[in-house]
Amino acid sequence: SQTIHQWPATLVQPVGSPLSLECTVEGTSNPNLYWYRQAAGRGLQLLFYSVGIGQISSEVPQNLSASRPQDRQFILSSKKLLLSDSGFYLCAWSRSASSYSNQPQHFGDGTRLSIL
Amino acid sequence: GQQVMQIPQYQHVQEGEDFTTYCNSSTTLSNIQWYKQRPGGHPVFLIQLVKSGEVKKQKRLTFQFGEAKKNSSLHITATQTTDVGTYFCAGPPTDSWGKLQFGAGTQVVVTP
Numbered sequence: 740s741q742t743i744h745q746w747p748a749t750l751v752q753p754v755g756s757p758l759s760l761e762c763t764v765e766g767t768s769n770p771n772l773y774w775y776r777q778a779a780g781r782g783l784q785l786l787f788y789s790v791g792i793g794q795i796s797s798e799v800p801q802n803l804s805a806s807r808p809q810d811r812q813f814i815l816s817s818k819k820l821l822l823s824d825s826g827f828y829l830c831a832w833s834r835s836a837s838s839y840s841n842q843p844q845h846f847g848d849g850t851r852l853s854i855l
Numbered sequence: 856g857q858q859v860m861q862i863p864q865y866q867h868v869q870e871g872e873d874f875t876t877y878c879n880s881s882t883t884l885s886n887i888q889w890y891k892q893r894p895g896g897h898p899v900f901l902i903q904l905v906k907s908g909e910v911k912k913q914k915r916l917t918f919q920f921g922e923a924k925k926n927s928s929l930h931i932t933a934t935q936t937t938d939v940g941t942y943f944c945a946g947p948p949t950d951s952w953g954k955l956q957f958g959a960g961t962q963v964v965v966t967p
Contacts, residue, residue, distance in 0.1 A: 773954075782957050782960050783943065783957040829897055829898070835953065836953035841885070841886055841947050841953065843888060844898075844955060845900065846897040846898050846899070
């Protein structure tokens, strides 16, 4: 069966510090990978989307970046965090979509990021 | 661009009562998915609807896709405390490939 691991579960960082959140998927190959941010009590905002190694689509201009160095590894980074970067960050995977069909997305447990 | 809207934003339900939450898209959707997020948890996939007018049931949950494929609903009968959480609908943006646009969600609170 497939599993998704995301860590850390919580993180408190000072403004201006760097960030690295990691997500790995097991039990499948060539998944689509996603990074979302969820503000408290709000919906999901898609940040980055990847269909393969080294292929990253950025959905929202910001001071965050994403990388996919391996097939089942997705990393969210920042060089300098802002107060507005606080939130709940969720990694998700889905099977590759064919044409315009969609596959269910499976989410990790998320990282609660607080910027001080 | 496409927008996916959910109403109501909040729903207070007495245990045992029924309720419905609605999802509307500004454009026709090829399919729609529903997710549930428990308080403090992550979204969990519930179901996907593909066909016009499709109705699917999961125990006390009934999901419907509109005839025009621009709206969907989730109806829960005999609400239980385990139904607490936020329910999201999500649909693919126009000309997208594998991406989903999530609605803002309906937060459900159940009173015993």
